[in-house]
Amino acid sequence: MTSASPSRTLRLVALVLLSQQCLAIRWLALSQTTEHINKTQQCKMLPGLVSSQAQLCRSNLELMQVIVQAAREVKKTCQKSFADMRWNCSSIDAPKYLPDLERGTRESAFVYALSAAAISHTIARACTTGDLKLCSCGPTPGEIPEPGYRWGGCADNLHYGLVVGSKFSDSPLKMKRKSGLHTNKLMHLHNSEVGRQALKAALVMKCKCHGVSGSCSIRTCWRGLQDLKEIAMDLKAKYLSATKVVHRPMGMRKQLVPKDIDIRPVRENELVYLHSSPDFCTRSEKLGSVGTQDRQCNKTSSGSDSCDLMCCGRGYNPYTETVAERCHCKYHWCCYVTCKKCERIVERYVCK
Ligand SMILES: *[C@@H]1O[C@H](CO)[C@@H](O)[C@H](O)[C@H]1NC(C)=O
Numbered sequence: 001m002t003s004a005s006p007s008r009t010l011r012l013v014a015l016v017l018l019s020q021q022c023l024a025i026r027w028l029a030l031s032q033t034t035e036h037i038n039k040t041q042q043c044k045m046l047p048g049l050v051s052s053q054a055q056l057c058r059s060n061l062e063l064m065q066v067i068v069q070a071a072r073e074v075k076k077t078c079q080k081s082f083a084d085m086r087w088n089c090s091s092i093d094a095p096k097y098l099p100d101l102e103r104g105t106r107e108s109a110f111v112y113a114l115s116a117a118a119i120s121h122t123i124a125r126a127c128t129t130g131d132l133k134l135c136s137c138g139p140t141p142g143e144i145p146e147p148g149y150r151w152g153g154c155a156d157n158l159h160y161g162l163v164v165g166s167k168f169s170d171s172p173l174k175m176k177r178k179s180g181l182h183t184n185k186l187m188h189l190h191n192s193e194v195g196r197q198a199l200k201a202a203l204v205m206k207c208k209c210h211g212v213s214g215s216c217s218i219r220t221c222w223r224g225l226q227d228l229k230e231i232a233m234d235l236k237a238k239y240l241s242a243t244k245v246v247h248r249p250m251g252m253r254k255q256l257v258p259k260d261i262d263i264r265p266v267r268e269n270e271l272v273y274l275h276s277s278p279d280f281c282t283r284s285e286k287l288g289s290v291g292t293q294d295r296q297c298n299k300t301s302s303g304s305d306s307c308d309l310m311c312c313g314r315g316y317n318p319y320t321e322t323v324a325e326r327c328h329c330k331y332h333w334c335c336y337v338t339c340k341k342c343e344r345i346v347e348r349y350v351c352k
Pocket residue numbers: 036038
């Protein structure tokens with residue numbers, strides 16, 4: 001019996017394409033993994049991995065454990081950075097909203113960039129802390145330090161982080177597959193690279209003071225990465241000024257070019273997106289929006305967390321909360337402080 005109707009076949013093809021479409025950041029589902037990964041048999045049970053990622057897991061379990069940690073960092077950092085926005089990064093939390101992130105919106109641009117930065121960040125740091133045996137401290141800078149400074153400590157191994165991190169997180173995008181989703185892949189690869197650029201910019205000089213009673217006459221310095229939340233702030237600014245692009249011929253081949261001002265190529269430090277986002281005011285499973293009902297808003301703020309903007313003009317309900325604080329603190333000679341505990345009632349607001 002070969003009686004599959006054309007429409008059914010089409011629907012099947014569409015389903016397969018859709019599920020392939022959301023492969024690329026599916027590894028973020030690893031954030032839900034609770035067990036410690038120390039056996040190769042665990043690799044095939046892990047959610048969201050494409051075959052080359054599972055292969056990497058089997059060959060380096062230690063690295064896999066670090067990648068699980070990176071997936072948790074992405075989720076936590078994304079949600080913290082967007083706590084004051086209508087879109088609050090809940091798409092990462094509910095796997096069923098991942099298709100929203102694959103549609104090529106501004107939000108997906110941010111998540112791809114943050115994910116690429118986070119995986120390399122976590123690996124680079126793990127080299128420093130000794131959590132990864134296959135790498136160690138980054139190189140000592142070549143230049144001669146200024147007087148009073150000397151190189152020492154253990155640099156974050158950014159190079160190793162970038163090589164191994166991009167190998168893992170870009171591999172779903174580099175898989176050979178003839179599909180019409182080439183444009184999406186280009187967008188995701190570009191934004192991942194923007195994330196790694198932001199990470200490179202976050203490699204700064206860190207120093208420790210030495211000398212008689214903290215006089216700091218000598219400083220030991222190394223190249224260390226800023227915290228991921230700093231990098232996320234940088235990427236959030238890029239998210240706010242992201243450029244809408246189209247895929248069209250530019251010179252010899254098709255490229256992503258800005259939709260409105262199409263006389264220049266895309267800059268390597270700007271996030272790009274293909275499709276405009278919904279306003280995220282109301283719940284829509286189809287669009288991947290959870291809406292802003294019951295979100296906390298700030299009555300005195302004039303930013304994106306203000307009740308007007310957050311609640312989309314629907315209004316808000318007040319409620320009171322009791323917060324405990326340390327108060328009436330007294331200094332006792334020498335050397336301790338005692339405090340009392342005071343309770344204060346504060347009014348807060350949630351969107352209708
Ligand atoms: C693997 O991890 C589990 C859970 O942490 C632990 O109980 C077990 O002893 C570990 N096995 C090996 C071979 O290290």
